Amino acid sequence: VPPIVSLLSDFGPSDVYAGVCEAVILAIAPDARVVHLSHGVPRQGVAQGARMLLEAIAYVPVGVHVAVVDPGVGSARRPLVIESGDGRRFVGPDNGLLLPAAEHCGGIAAAYEITEARLLLPHRSATFHGRDVFAPVAAHLAVGLEAGAVGPPVRSEALVRLPPDEPPEIRDGRMVVSCLHVDVFGNCSLGARSSDVDAAGLAMHASVRVLVDGRERGSARRGRVFADVPPGGLVLYEDSRGAAALGVNGGDAARRLGIEAGTRVTLERGA
Amino acid sequence: VPPIVSLLSDFGPSDVYAGVCEAVILAIAPDARVVHLSHGVPRQGVAQGARMLLEAIAYVPVGVHVAVVDPGVGSARRPLVIESGDGRRFVGPDNGLLLPAAEHCGGIAAAYEITEARLLLPHRSATFHGRDVFAPVAAHLAVGLEAGAVGPPVRSEALVRLPPDEPPEIRDGRMVVSCLHVDVFGNCSLGARSSDVDAAGLAMHASVRVLVDGRERGSARRGRVFADVPPGGLVLYEDSRGAAALGVNGGDAARRLGIEAGTRVTLERGA
Amino acid sequence: VPPIVSLLSDFGPSDVYAGVCEAVILAIAPDARVVHLSHGVPRQGVAQGARMLLEAIAYVPVGVHVAVVDPGVGSARRPLVIESGDGRRFVGPDNGLLLPAAEHCGGIAAAYEITEARLLLPHRSATFHGRDVFAPVAAHLAVGLEAGAVGPPVRSEALVRLPPDEPPEIRDGRMVVSCLHVDVFGNCSLGARSSDVDAAGLAMHASVRVLVDGRERGSARRGRVFADVPPGGLVLYEDSRGAAALGVNGGDAARRLGIEAGTRVTLERGA
Numbered sequence: 001v002p003p004i005v006s007l008l009s010d011f012g013p014s015d016v017y018a019g020v021c022e023a024v025i026l027a028i029a030p031d032a033r034v035v036h037l038s039h040g041v042p043r044q045g046v047a048q049g050a051r052m053l054l055e056a057i058a059y060v061p062v063g064v065h066v067a068v069v070d071p072g073v074g075s076a077r078r079p080l081v082i083e084s085g086d087g088r089r090f091v092g093p094d095n096g097l098l099l100p101a102a103e104h105c106g107g108i109a110a111a112y113e114i115t116e117a118r119l120l121l122p123h124r125s126a127t128f129h130g131r132d133v134f135a136p137v138a139a140h141l142a143v144g145l146e147a148g149a150v151g152p153p154v155r156s157e158a159l160v161r162l163p164p165d166e167p168p169e170i171r172d173g174r175m176v177v178s179c180l181h182v183d184v185f186g187n188c189s190l191g192a193r194s195s196d197v198d199a200a201g202l203a204m205h206a207s208v209r210v211l212v213d214g215r216e217r218g219s220a221r222r223g224r225v226f227a228d229v230p231p232g233g234l235v236l237y238e239d240s241r242g243a244a245a246l247g248v249n250g251g252d253a254a255r256r257l258g259i260e261a262g263t264r265v266t267l268e269r270g271a
Numbered sequence: 272v273p274p275i276v277s278l279l280s281d282f283g284p285s286d287v288y289a290g291v292c293e294a295v296i297l298a299i300a301p302d303a304r305v306v307h308l309s310h311g312v313p314r315q316g317v318a319q320g321a322r323m324l325l326e327a328i329a330y331v332p333v334g335v336h337v338a339v340v341d342p343g344v345g346s347a348r349r350p351l352v353i354e355s356g357d358g359r360r361f362v363g364p365d366n367g368l369l370l371p372a373a374e375h376c377g378g379i380a381a382a383y384e385i386t387e388a389r390l391l392l393p394h395r396s397a398t399f400h401g402r403d404v405f406a407p408v409a410a411h412l413a414v415g416l417e418a419g420a421v422g423p424p425v426r427s428e429a430l431v432r433l434p435p436d437e438p439p440e441i442r443d444g445r446m447v448v449s450c451l452h453v454d455v456f457g458n459c460s461l462g463a464r465s466s467d468v469d470a471a472g473l474a475m476h477a478s479v480r481v482l483v484d485g486r487e488r489g490s491a492r493r494g495r496v497f498a499d500v501p502p503g504g505l506v507l508y509e510d511s512r513g514a515a516a517l518g519v520n521g522g523d524a525a526r527r528l529g530i531e532a533g534t535r536v537t538l539e540r541g542a
Numbered sequence: 543v544p545p546i547v548s549l550l551s552d553f554g555p556s557d558v559y560a561g562v563c564e565a566v567i568l569a570i571a572p573d574a575r576v577v578h579l580s581h582g583v584p585r586q587g588v589a590q591g592a593r594m595l596l597e598a599i600a601y602v603p604v605g606v607h608v609a610v611v612d613p614g615v616g617s618a619r620r621p622l623v624i625e626s627g628d629g630r631r632f633v634g635p636d637n638g639l640l641l642p643a644a645e646h647c648g649g650i651a652a653a654y655e656i657t658e659a660r661l662l663l664p665h666r667s668a669t670f671h672g673r674d675v676f677a678p679v680a681a682h683l684a685v686g687l688e689a690g691a692v693g694p695p696v697r698s699e700a701l702v703r704l705p706p707d708e709p710p711e712i713r714d715g716r717m718v719v720s721c722l723h724v725d726v727f728g729n730c731s732l733g734a735r736s737s738d739v740d741a742a743g744l745a746m747h748a749s750v751r752v753l754v755d756g757r758e759r760g761s762a763r764r765g766r767v768f769a770d771v772p773p774g775g776l777v778l779y780e781d782s783r784g785a786a787a788l789g790v791n792g793g794d795a796a797r798r799l800g801i802e803a804g805t806r807v808t809l810e811r812g813a
Contacts, residue, residue: 001302002301013581014580015582015594016580019577019578019598020602022578023546023598026577027602033297037290038289040283043727044727056291059291059295060291061301073767075768075769125781126766127767127768127779127781128782183285184283184288225346225398226344227346227347237398238397239396239398239399240399250315273572304568306564306568308561309560311555323558330562330566330569454556455585497613497614509668521613
């Protein structure tokens with residue numbers, strides 16, 4: 001079975017950055033299967049990138065997983081390889097990007113700072129470690145290098161962590177929660193689980209008022225799929241990440257409600 | 272020869288949806304060649320997706336062809352495998368998306384509703400069947416599963432069909448026709464063939480007035496390539512789909528003419 | 543080792559054009575590794591495409607390298623295969639797109655006009671030579687065809703060349719230079735090297751005034767990485783292409799300064 005190397009970044013589709021990373025990997029690991037998970041992480045959005053990697057990782061065969069959202073490139077932030085309990089190797093900057101996914105995959109078994117210059121591209125830029133550091137190291141790992149050969153170990157307590165997401169505020173008939181992600185369809189993924197929605201007493205099929213900044217923006221119905229509401233209707237459902245989410249049947253909930261990632265949303269039991 | 276699995280969807284480039292579908296396929300069919308035809312179908316644009324799949328399919332080696340434009344996901348709409356006369360297997364929702372391509376490829380030899388739970392991901396969401404249903408079934412087909420093993424057969428007359436495109440209105444010196452697709456260059460693909468343009472008496476190299484909503488928007492010349500008109504000039508040509516199309520040499524016809532997919536355009540013999 | 547075929551174009555992410563080119567290649571060369579360097583070249587931007595191919599090529603294993611930015615498609619412009627001194631084969635239109643990369647890779651060893659109809663798709667459109675000419679020829683080269691078998695040789699002096707980039711104007715304490723590329727992060731790559739910046743007497747860590755159209759737009763500091771200036775600060779640095787560039791630590795320099803590709807920028811020694 002060819003080794004898997006997955007890539008996730010904020011490189012976007014316009015530049016050659018993502019393609020060049022794949023090329024660097026193939027130069028070292030010609031049989032690797034390079035899977036582009038997404039290069040559409042919001043620019044320099046470390047927390048969003050961490051969430052997208054976490055969302056994807058359970059579906060990716062065990063392999064080497066590169067993630068690059070790296071506003072501190074070239075500064076003192078460490079380049080890392082993290083081994084997870086299930087045998088994956090995560091490669092990227094020490095800014096919190098890799099940790100939620102690694103912890104989901106059996107926890108952090110070991111972490112190493114990349115210092116071995118012989119594993120890197122010979123001419124290294126100061127601002128594109130995806131190409132010059134992370135891609136070549138990932139390729140070496142894919143063809144058999146041990147993670148411990150990239151450099152000295154780093155204690156897991158010393159790794160940079162992102163602040164935790166703000167938890168939902170739950171009381172009877174009401175939940176206040178942040179929108180964490182708006183997808184291509186305008187579906188708004190919230191920082192809560194279905195069990196939180198239950199705990200707030202917003203029952204399946206019940207009517208739910210949606211408020212932003214204290215003003216009602218729409219009335220949703222809790223359901224399971226878009227078709228549980230009429231075309232154009234708002235539905236509060238469990239999305240494919242397992243998160244509570246707001247969507248519109250055949251439409252764009254984020255636009256309708258004026259919500260973007262980071263917006264604090266209030267859900268209240270309706271009439 | 273490694274098996275081909277092609278993907279087409281409206282997932283866009285920002286989310287991990289397309290990458291995760293590839294990952295799911297590789298977990299089951301590690302040797303498959305996954306070809307991303309496009310994930311740029313307009314959101315929930317089933318008819319546009321059907322046209323894009325039809326446009327591409329003749330160029331794709333015989334394999335398994337997944338298409339996901341699926342506004343009815345999670346509702347009663349059936350998940351399908353369709354076998355075409357030339358041995359392809361199409362995988363996607365029963366909403367008309369797959370039929371034009373399948374019919375182009377030797378016709379519908381058989382169709383099956385996907386019901387076999389053992390072929391699907393164990394934890395299935397209600398809203399992402401691309402990942403949870405279509406990708407794993409496609410991978411099983413790629414590694415040798417018979418189409419008939421996915422579930423019970425469906426009669427081809429029972430499959431959901433899209434309404435036919437509105438035909439061009441043709442009379443001497445005049446054609447009224449819909450724009451079906453605007454591509455990245457602003458070229459406007461019309462719902463007519465070159466033979467229709469001939470039938471309307473708009474001869475090669477002739478001048479052609481372009482009207483929208485009864486107002487003249489520009490004057491084109493019928494030609495074969497962009498260079499048949501001066502830089503900035505409008506050309507009525509046969510595009511790479513074999514459709515009559517409006518383009519600007521070095522420019523954007525859709526912007527110039529104020530045309531988008533769905534616009535009804537009148538072409539008249541010029542002076 | 544599977545043969546590498548790289549693709550670069552202005553096809554964008556929305557249409558099936560890039561995916562269809564990959565499919566055509568796999569139909570002829572099923573074991574080829576197709577690497578999408580980028581399909582985000584600005585529409586019909588031959589010079590930008592040439593720069594992007596040059597930027598990428600040193601990182602791509604020796605193989606067949608297709609580039610399609612082709613406003614003259616279907617006109618008299620020749621379809622080409624160029625062999626470089628290091629054994630690469632470049633495939634694309636004779637409009638200057640391929641030359642900077644080929645010259646960087648050991649120079650032009652030979653060039654041939656593609657005329658052999660048996661190598662092309664049997665039904666050829668007039669407007670999509672990427673699919674109908676360049677992709678199939680590239681695939682035949684990938685599986686062993688000699689470049690000289692595609693058609694008659696073309697003398698390298700007869701190849702179409704792009705006009706050279708406007709050089710920077712350098713005098714003591716001042717440089718006037720064009721922005722050649724704005725990347726996804728808003729970093730502005732300039733038509734000058736670090737040695738030019740040195741020659742203009744703008745020393746490392748010095749303050750640099752940035753003017754456009756005679757008006758000061760901001761004050762930068764010359765540094766090595768973004769973190770050499772405070773968050774939100776402007777930095778004049780050497781980018782991953784080896785070019786002098788303007789960036790903002792955690793922000794978008796192009797938007798801040800009102801710069802796009804082609805803008806003429808003045809850098810002056812600050813206070």
